Ligand SMILES: NC(=O)C1=CN([C@@H]2O[C@H](COP(=O)(O)OP(=O)(O)OC[C@H]3O[C@@H](n4cnc5c(N)ncnc54)[C@H](O)[C@@H]3O)[C@@H](O)[C@H]2O)C=CC1
């Protein structure tokens with residue numbers, strides 16, 4: 001097997017390259033490429049490991065014809081076009097916890113730097129001015145910290161701020177009242193936060209909902225003398241309005257680690273009194289960089305070498321515990337989806353995935369994604385579990401999930417049904433010995449077949465002599481039969497034959513099979 005090839009395109013701790021190599025990947029470290037240069041080389045790689053500098057645009061993805069996974073050694077993925085990656089079947093993963101303590105500590109450091117004007121005091125003292133009367137700070141004890149975004153980083157900031165005897169109010173629409181109590185913060189609406197906070201710190205991702213959350217209007221609603229810290233993303237604050245607020249004295253100080261445009265080499269904010277900034281250093285500690293480098297390389301290599309999925313943003317994760325149990329179900333689900341896809345020529349407005357018995361205890365998302373991947377692959381061979389749910393939505397395919405916890409005839413069952421113009425068509429399968437996928441029902445007829453390799457599907461009238469005739473036909477054409485699976489509705493009624501064959505059945509032989517007496521349908525299948 002050829003080794004997967006990975007490109008590390010941003011500066012990353014050397015542990016990442018070491019882990020990739022140890023896990024069986026070829027790795028190149030090429031940083032500082034322009035988008036054009038990256039476009040020219042990206043086609044060779046199966047994996048791309050990045051931080052915040054590389055912008056993975058649709059244009060780059062279009063050139064990334066072999067890419068399977070993008071790994072972000074860090075948290076924010078606003079530099080990756082995730083819908084485009086999903087459409088292309090590329091998994092996008094991040095390392096959601098590796099740098100959160102470090103970033104929270106940077107926010108606290110900037111809060112103190114603002115409270116005591118540390119950078120200005122340092123510059124003035126080192127310039128020999130000894131301006132003891134110029135720098136009058138404020139205490140943080142007893143002050144109110146307004147937290148916008150109370151996720152991983154926000155909650156660490158809150159715990160540190162509570163330790164500093166601050167009061168913490170938090171605005172986060174997804175923060176539950178119980179979690180707020182557990183964190184020791186008061187959950188408030190944004191307007192209340194703006195009106196009450198002495199310090200405001202931002203910890204949300206950059207999304208369409210959070211972009212410009214500290215807009216000109218919202219900055220005007222803040223308490224006079226507020227100090228603002230942003231260690232999240234540049235687009236969260238209106239930088240021009242921030243500058244005006246600092247100039248007018250309404251805002252007593254602002255500390256930015258992140259800017260609307262990065263690298264920020266020129267900004268109207270530079271030189272403004274009470275404005276301090278760092279060049280996107282939130283995650284830059286030795287500890288955090290080792291954490292994220294090790295984690296991203298382990299996750300990406302696990303995906304490229306073993307198919308394991310951790311911390312993916314565009315497909316369900318498979319934990320180490322779940323993976324062994326789910327993998328045979330995903331194989332079964334994909335085969336059933338594929339079988340339905342191959343048997344159905346009409347347009348399908350709806351697909352239903354029904355689990356029964358033991359299958360209901362598992363995470364259903366990977367099972368559903370595998371059914372969709374199998375089903376849609378008939379239409380396009382670039383479909384995989386990542387882009388299948390996305391493509392289904394794009395094509396207006398309604399996806400239904402049903403669970404029946406009690407066991408039926410089998411201890412575990414996955415049934416896939418599609419609605420077509422001709423009515424509902426359904427196939428079902430189980431796992432033998434909890435590991436081997438087997439088809440057990442085909443369009444309402446009981447069968448028992450392994451779905452593998454080249455197969456032939458034949459519907460015929462159940463009459464003596466047919467099996468001999470089909471065997472002779474295939475034999476005369478040099479096609480060897482591997483397995484033979486028969487099912488029928490009732491004696492003398494409609495029968496279904498599923499044959500596994502050692503080679504693909506040529507079109508001409510399919511036609512001859514179709515012409516045999518009593519044959520209604522013949523199809524070549526492959527799995
Ligand atoms: N400066 C730096 O070097 C670093 C910056 N970051 C940034 O920090 C961000 C936050 O990271 P985590 O806390 O780990 O993410 P997280 O996902 O754990 O937390 C984000 C929180 O924002 C909340 N949120 C989402 N939409 C919101 C809205 N409209 N209004 C208010 N809250 C909203 C979410 O409910 C969630 O609780 C990252 O997305 C990244 O952009 C992360 C690491 C380093």
Ligand SMILES: O=C(O)C(=O)COP(=O)(O)O
Pocket residue numbers: 051052053073074075076077099280281282283284
């Ligand atoms: O993890 C994040 O979201 C960060 O912003 C860190 O960015 P960086 O890896 O230091 O370029």
